[in-house]
Amino acid sequence: MRAYFSRRYRISASHRLHTDAFSAEENRLVYGKCNNPHGHGHNYVIEVTLGGQVAPETGMVCNLVDLDACVRREVIERFDHTNLNFDPLFQERVPTTENLCIEVFGLLQAAFHKAEVVRVRIEETSNNSFEYPAGAHR
């Protein structure tokens, strides 16, 4: 039977929303206080969902120890207590949480092969959350 397993992780990081494609006024207009020159930070919650058949011998979609190790290596060590704007992934792209979601999904999909990574959902604050892929309700 196919089931889905989700685990939540936390990182704290700073970012500044700014693009050189806009003028200073446009950046201010579009991003508001998120454009303040020295950035600001969030406690992000990253929810990773895996899908797969439940193995009869373990009762699991995958062993959470393996997922924890992969997320720690690929995501937490990379982004926790960093300024996202300095990460190579965000040199060409603004580190919005939409883009962070897409990048975290890509990093995990490339590195984790013990189950299918079906969704990454990130809470930037308790009021804002983002999911990728869009519409993956499972």
Added chain:
Amino acid sequence: MILLTRKAEFSASHYYWNDAWPEEENRRVFGKCANKNGHGHNYTLEVTVVGDVDTTSGFVVDLKQLKDIIEREVVSVYDHRHLNKEVPEFATAIPTTENIAIAVWRRLEGKVPGAKLFRVRVYEMPDLFADYYGEP
């Protein structure tokens, strides 16, 4: 179509063990979850049903009825029990979060009048949960 979710809680103990494996393999795969005297969790169950809104009542399903069905079929059987030892479906399946979600689905399927089960979500802890959508 509207999705409607009802939560319930139960507290239970369990452990992970596969009788077909030697002890070392159980310890390697399941870690401290294999401690034979068990350990416990406060589980949160979210049952989501889907259906059309009844034009007269304005309901997809009567929430009180859904609450009573969850209580009768699941909570009264699982709450303050040792899942491995006291709940029949876990005599043959390891009571992982995934298997609990599947077992809850089986207990509820076809029992909710006027609505279809859409999802069963079981939180073992706030940071760890499993979803089952009735897929083979």
